[in-house]
Amino acid sequence: MTKESDFAKILEQEEIEVRKFCDQILAVKPDLVITEKGVSDLAQHFLMKGGVSCIRRIRKTDNNRIARVTGATIINRTEDLLESHVGTKCGTFKVEKIGDEYFTYLVDCDTPKACTVVLRGASKDVLNEIERNLHDAWAVARNILIEPKLLPGGGATEMEISCRLAKLSKLAPSYSAGRNLLGSQLPLKALSQALEVIPRTLAQNSGADVVRVLTDLRVRHNQSGGDRWGVDGTTGLVVNVLDHGIFDVYSVKMQVFKAAIETAAMLLRVDDIVSGLSKKGSGAPAHDRFADGPDDETFGDQRDG
Numbered sequence: 001m002t003k004e005s006d007f008a009k010i011l012e013q014e015e016i017e018v019r020k021f022c023d024q025i026l027a028v029k030p031d032l033v034i035t036e037k038g039v040s041d042l043a044q045h046f047l048m049k050g051g052v053s054c055i056r057r058i059r060k061t062d063n064n065r066i067a068r069v070t071g072a073t074i075i076n077r078t079e080d081l082l083e084s085h086v087g088t089k090c091g092t093f094k095v096e097k098i099g100d101e102y103f104t105y106l107v108d109c110d111t112p113k114a115c116t117v118v119l120r121g122a123s124k125d126v127l128n129e130i131e132r133n134l135h136d137a138w139a140v141a142r143n144i145l146i147e148p149k150l151l152p153g154g155g156a157t158e159m160e161i162s163c164r165l166a167k168l169s170k171l172a173p174s175y176s177a178g179r180n181l182l183g184s185q186l187p188l189k190a191l192s193q194a195l196e197v198i199p200r201t202l203a204q205n206s207g208a209d210v211v212r213v214l215t216d217l218r219v220r221h222n223q224s225g226g227d228r229w230g231v232d233g234t235t236g237l238v239v240n241v242l243d244h245g246i247f248d249v250y251s252v253k254m255q256v257f258k259a260a261i262e263t264a265a266m267l268l269r270v271d272d273i274v275s276g277l278s279k280k281g282s283g284a285p286a287h288d289r290f291a292d293g294p295d296d297e298t299f300g301d302q303r304d305g
Helices: 004-026 041-049 060-070 124-146 156-171 185-195 197-205 210-222 250-278 300-304
Strands: 032-034 053-055 092-098 101-107 150-152 229-231 238-240 247-249
Touching: 004 041, 041 053, 060 101, 124 247, 124 250, 150 156, 150 250, 156 185, 156 197, 156 210, 156 229, 185 197, 197 210, 197 229, 210 229, 210 238, 247 250
Parallel strands: 032 053
Antiparallel strands: 092 101, 150 247, 229 238
16 A cells, blocks of 8 residues: 555655756756756746746757757767757747747847748638738748749740740741651741740730730740840730839749650650550551451451350
8 A cells, every 4th residue: 555655755855856957957056947848847947037038839940950050969968968969059038928828038149040920810711811922922932042033924935935936937948758758847837836825825824815915925025135024913904014023933944844845745755655565566556446347357266256
């Protein structure tokens, strides 16, 4: 049987161990303790008496980011703590209430290498949309830092390439039997028409007259200095995109062109393989071989039997 005195001894021993852990933490003189696990009320009491605040149940990813910001080192055992492990690059720790929730902030850091953005919205769908737009904006900023080149946006780049390919196709010979298809007008015309999909889609999404917008764009791009005219996605008008600040990232545009060409080449290769398989055998396509019914000689024995 367990006596009441035995239970009191267990609590006393627990208090001694918790005090030892807290004394080891207080020995390195921190101002803030952050842990991925929980903190008992007794440990909070000892740490608060030593002037140390606690943040508990932090996710591992957030803990790693906090360590980068503050210059701290994550330690698993209090016995291994050293003063050099304490982060000294954070200037201010504060707690603020936004709406009905409390948020902790680590600000005024020296050369911070991580940050947190707090998003608020009326509903979960609004928050998801804001987060997606913010992520896209960060991706654009990252691409510009890696490759600091911009192109005219609003479909101006695609329309300019389309018009130049159309002019080039007129100089190429027309396709005829026995002539190489790649050296004819057809691929150039097809690619020129395919690139017009971007400004056409922009005009459709903005509610503009698609035929009139594309005709206006073609006329402007066929003139000298017309490479800066594109579609304003808000108004649906043909505008000078450089004056309106509408740009596309060069690295993204190149990746889109490369992916489109590789996809088209893959589809052509697959089509060749399928068409080649269907023509193997007796000289006729597999689906036409028994179009008129089974041969009498082939299946005669089965009917007689």
